[in-house]
Amino acid sequence: MNDCFMIDTKLEINNCWMKVPIGDIENDVYVLEVTVFNSAMLQSSITKSIGMVKNINGIQDYFSPSNITVLKATGTSVSIQWIQAPTCYERAGISITLVRPDNSTKVFKVHKEATTFDLTGLSATTSYWFNMTTNYGNDTNFVSSSVPTKFSFVTTEEEVGLSSGGVGGLVAGFLIILIAVIAVLVFLGRTGRLQPAKQQVTAGIRTIRNTIRVRGTSSGLNNRAVISKEDDDIYFYGGMDTKGEKSWVLSRKDISLESELTRGRFAIIYLAQYYTHQEAKTVIAKSLKDDQNEENVIKMRAKINFYATKVGHHKNILDFIGSVEDDVRGPMMILEYCSKGVLKEFLESARSNITVELEERLFRMAFGICNGMDYLASNKVVHRRLAARNVLLNDLHEPKLTGFGPDPDANQEEEAKNNQERVPVKWMAPECMKTTAYANELSDVWSYGIVMWEIFSLGETPYPGVQSRDVPGMVKRGYKMKKPEHCDDVFYKIMLKCWHYDPRKRAGFSQIKEELNNLFTEAPGDDYYYRTNEL
Structure with a gap:
């Protein structure tokens, strides 16, 4: 180590002291050499065989998450937060093993740098517990934290809906409105004013839903930088809501949609401007189609969650800039714009x-x-x-x-x-x-x-x-x-x-x-x- 110590010295050896790769712990053998100098700089050296690295106390101590707290609990989900101790080893990921009341288990894989996660698909007013462990190493060779962290919680009561009387009132009101609408349509049809009225309604809906300032250039329609229908083949992953205090959530006021580039099976791709404090940056905004349903909203949130918590940033990965919650279009992904x-x-x-x-x-x-x-x-x-x-x-x-x-x-x-x-x-x-x-x-x-x-x-x-x-x-x-x-x-x-x-x-x-x-x-x-x- 080329360090100088006093005569009486005690060195605490841990898994960061020699930085032994995890894959070598079972096989590496080390020898400790100590050189002693006197005032005349005459020296004497001794060596001591340490033997197998795995036999050293502390060399295999890997820390699991600690200080787990509940941020928010509902009847079907719980949002948790934790602290991950620093380490000299590369973390490969975090595993949460949820134990249900019937003793069945479900394993959630969490990004190695994450400090929050949403456990979803739970039952109301039910007790659960889980173990959290941190994996250290890489994809093919890793070890889990030696002592998993155990945590228990109880979900809240299921939200109560309307009473039977309230539901009946809503149904009656809806029927009255429906009858009135039918009567108006019949009147317009008989007087020959149905088609003009339909055109006006269509134009109004289009105005409300389309807040895009279209610049009318043909180059935008020919820009195929983000056309990839394979990009729309999304699978469910987690259930994190993009609302709330998330570092990747952007203000809708900072995003200006410019023009529609293309449409896939799942989403519409827009060229957009992202206004920061320093500049206006050209980006891509990916939003749901007009006929969005709950399943597609879940898919979009799933992909936002996936990019924000698992993918991260790399110079050769299309960069995820953040997400926006639009009152009309729902969740939108903001991505890097690739001009070539x-x-x-x-x-x-x-x-x-x-x-x-x-x-x-x-x-x-x-x-x-x-x-x-x-x-x-x-x-x-x-x-x-x-x-x-x-x-x-x-x-x-x-x-x-x-x-x-x-x-x-x-x-x-x-x-x-x-x-x-x-x-x-x-x-x-x-x-x-x-x-x-x-x-x-x-x-x-x-x-x-x-x-x-x-x-x-x-x-x-x-x-x-x-x-x-x-x-x-x-x-x-x-x-x-x-x-x-x-x-x-x-x-x-x-x-x-x-x-x-x-x-x-x-x-x-x-x-x-x-x-x-x-x-x-x-x-x-x-x-x-x-x-x-x-x-």
Whole structure:
């Protein structure tokens, strides 16, 4: 340690003192060497064998959350808050094991940096308890906190609705209004004024719901930077309400919707302005369609919760800026605006102008996508739909991953059983060609190899000339696509490593990232340049 101590010294050894990786605790053996100097700087040294690291007191002490408190309780949910002790080890996540009155359990996976969470789907006036543990390490190798924190609570009474008399009064009032409306419609129809009245009502509704200041430029409609219908395939995750004191909740007054860009199955995408104290920033606002229902509202809140608490921020992930609660449209996501559009379309447009600069850019794009996927994997996020159509490009042509959502649950598994899930076979690993319900990091690695092929083939569709229905059989027989024209041998070797039929033989993104990192030279400004002269 190269530190100097007094003669009488007691050193408290803990799991931060030597920073032993969690995976090495079972095997590492350490030797302590002490060198003693006298006033004449003559020295003498002794050594002491520590032996197995795991035998040292304190080396395996991992702290669980503490100071758990209830922020809010209802008849069906409880919002909790806690404190997580600092540690020198990387946290992999937090697990909450809820025990119901019938002793059945449900496990909630919480982001490693979270300090609040909502437990939902509970029964009114019922006692529950749960254990909280913190996982330390990484996705593939972690340990849980040695002593879990136990906490109990009771839900409140169920909110009482209207009495039978009140309900009857409402029904009677509704019937009276309905009869009056029908009478007015009949009168308008007989006098020939129904159609003009209908047009006026439609115009009024449109005025109320559409508060957008449309600038009327055709460039907005042609901007396909955020078009990704795969981005609308959301699964339920948690039940957090975006209202309240959340760091990602933005004021509706700071968001100005500019123009509608496109519509998916789930949402409408708007170009918008986000006004901060310093500037007006161009962003994307994603809101529900006009025919929103409770299920879609839950899905939107689920995705906001997912991005805010689990995904976090990374230079190669489409940045989640925050959420807005709109009185008309409900919850809206505010996302980073990528002016250069979709990667696949950029590649297709670049075919007619191939330069050395373009090839350098392709190398950096492949490296950036790997960095983003490694970050997602480190947060236990599986993409499942990695493809060039789900990668966006910002002003600097840096790749930004999108198109992924919360973890699958029973709803997705049921959907897969009913053969309703749409699986893009040409991008999927062999084990996921029927359903992505059990996808993981290694299946994403296969898809990453396909994306690399898309990049270096300048946007060609994988398995050219082959029908999707024939791909599974070819892959099972060992078929692998040939090296694209603009691909370096080193990158093609990495593709082949991604395409091992047995997922156990594929490397994880951390290994691929390390291998690619050795091929680049870092320059000022966090840029990386490919060492083409060293190959």
